[in-house]
Amino acid sequence: MTAFILRRLVQSVIVMLTVALVAFALFRFVGDPIASMVGQETTLAERAELRAALGLDDPFLVQFWNFVARAATGDFGISYRLQQPVMELILSRLPATLELALVSGILAFVFGVGFGVYTALRRGGWASSTIMTVSLIGVSLPTFLIGVLLIWVFAVELQWLPSFGRGETVYIGDWWRTGLLTESGRASLILPAITLGLYQMTLIMRLVRAEMLEVLRTDYIKFARARGLSNRAVNFGHALKNTLVPVITITGLQMGSIIAFSIITETVFQWPGVGALFINSVRFVDVPVMAAYLMLIALVFVVINLIVDLLYYAVDPRLRVDRANARH
């Protein structure tokens, strides 16, 4: 077990270093940051001075090493655009994105598994067919279109829910600003969460359904029925647990994409999260923020993958190899 975690940690570090290299390459290849920071009248001497002050004329390896060393301590430098520490900027925006991602992730998982199991057990029923048809829409419509449609129906026509922003927010602790504790905050969350989670939900649902149908055909399910176990025990105790093994992996990875791809949803709903910050940074070639965002997303994926592996380990006894070996 420890060896397994260590191995995974080493792999994670390698992944992070690779991403760091890409993130760092941004500084060198996405235009000249000096050009976008200074005005047209700035002299060449002044430019060279600024370049030296920002350490942009050091050798590549020195710059990369400095970048990684600082990144490891959470220091991604200062935003070219906002002249604030990047980490501070990201941390102030992160709660908004995490809350959105978490809520839509939970929605996607709960409804995805729920609908998936339902459609697998009630195959051919009219409700199942309806759900399956609607899910096709979820899979095929692009996120921004869903967002715009939802805004049109619920914010413009029905005027039930706000169309943009986070509503009122309150602080929990020093820096976590939450919208979950106020009514307008929760109302503002609904549309973006649905927009962001719909695709993931339909994906999880279709996966659960396919897996569940597969599992229901297995011999151990037949044997469980032949032993007279109740439908409930067979479907939810035996079939669902086996279904969830592969579903966990996909859901974990989807959780990563939810955070990473919240960019579109955040843009559509003017959600003040990290994604919106990233988009604005791209517009102004604010490389430190872009690099930090890239690293952050990579970290999210790496951490989620690690958690998924551990969950796998907890759910599927066949992976606990060392224990089995000890017994024989």
Add this chain to the structure above:
Amino acid sequence: MKPPILSVRDLVVEFPTRRGTLRALDHVSFDIAEGEVLGMVGESGAGKSLTGAAIIGLLEPPGRVASGEIWLRGERIDNLPREKMRRIRGRRIGMVFQDPLTSLNPLYTVAEQLIETIRTHMDVSDKEARTRAVALLDRVGIPAAARRIDDYPHHFSGGMRQRVVIALALAAEPELVIADEPTTALDVSVQAQIIDVLKEICAERGASVMLITHDMGVIAETADRVAVLYAGRLAEIGPVRDVIQNAEHPYTAGLMGSIPTLTQTAARLTQIPGSMPRLNAIPQGCAFNPRCTKAFDKCFVEQPDLIARPDGRQVSCWLYDAQEKEVSHG
């Protein structure tokens, strides 16, 4: 005489398909007496497993019992509501499947699966159920049962897993055990042990067994009576010794002739020409008629019923219909 444990009467199982209804079992009738081991033999697709599935009420849709009756100790069970039938499964009829490697849920320990089964059918505490489970495992021959019970299925070998499966099937002490090719997936060296365990425990508890197999050796050693299925119809049913040594139905005779024996010196085993008809192409009259060397006019026109023979067996063949025999010979 005591009433039989299981009585199957004119069982017809059909599969509606787009190209008409396929009749997979056609008026199959047999009894299993208390404590008796009935062997069920036949080629692949003859309907052996289907008979078992129909009895325990687990036919896979769209298969369905179209007509006929199934009685369990005087109680009709083929038309029971689902929930009542579920309570019979495991409690009164146990089932052992072919492949022990896939019969156990890989995510639960043997203890969890056994205790769940016991507690589904018996009103006992978790602790009592566990004690019973350990005793069962011990009985089916799992060494160090008390320790091994908390292992997962993948910790056991194939033969050991089949023992676990038998323990599970017998957990709630059913009166009838349907064993669907319990040794087919196992190593030859383990097959005999598994059959012995199954037979011994059932004998101990007075449970009857319906043993589905195509291994005539297993039947010869284990069964009291044997039923031969051909294309969804019973060809012959009778005491094992009679059927093996002196088969009456031409199909059974062919089947027995194709089994190698230690004393046999023939260079070639006999073989039945042709193959069993597909369900959508069963010929008129006797299903065996295209392959039968003794077939005569009537065999191609009318389907024979089971005919009771003086020695207690039943054969569905026009050769043994006294009246017909005279006509054909005359």
